[in-house]
């Protein structure tokens with residue numbers, strides 16, 4: 001059923017497939033099951049494939065907000081979520097991901113999955129770090145930076161800006177003592193980080209350096 005939905009959503013040939021791999025989707029579902037988030041956020045919905053897997057891993061009472069900039073894709077995601085009977089669990093918001101994150105109160109979110117504009121990964125990191133509660137889970141797709149990003153952004157035709165931003169993201173999470181991170185090699189790589197449950201010592205900055213928490 002899920003495969004049929006995905007195939008139908010891509011069939012018109014206007015969209016290059018950019019959803020996570022099947023293996024990655026299962027890993028996301030598994031991580032969601034383990035984290036048991038009440039409040040989860042996904043940045044970059046596309047046609048809803050990863051959103052559906054995250055939603056399937058949610059505990060009772062848990063909700064996912066899926067943020068997608070493209071109104072047509074947001075509508076396709078809504079439709080696909082509805083076909084699978086997950087409408088009560090997923091809200092699809094048509095909005096810029098960074099702008100959305102900036103509107104969220106600090107330490108109010110249990111899980112963030114980053115998969116929107118690759119060039120903005122460091123900004124997403126900083127805002128996600130702020131909105132995550134201690135013990136919150138942060139997952140970033142494409143951590144191996146080995147995908148073809150040429151179809152994702154007209155302003156970055158060879159994907160070099162995307163690759164460089166992902167690299168800076170990886171360096172930044174590795175240097176941030178208040179994040180415990182590890183790379184899972186599903187698909188193009190999932191960088192998985194937990195915000196330290198105890199006193200945070202430092203937070204990431206947009207240039208990849210680390211500054212102490214005041």
Ligand SMILES: C[S@@+](CC[C@H](N)C(=O)[O-])C[C@H]1O[C@@H](n2cnc3c(N)ncnc32)[C@H](O)[C@@H]1O
Pocket residue numbers: 018019020043044045046047048049050051067068069070073095096097098115116117
């Ligand atoms: C790689 S796809 C997401 C795939 C999806 N997570 C999945 O696995 O099924 C990236 C998506 O991010 C969306 N996007 C790009 N820039 C964005 C932005 N600034 N804010 C929100 N969404 C954005 C694109 O329209 C695209 O649908």
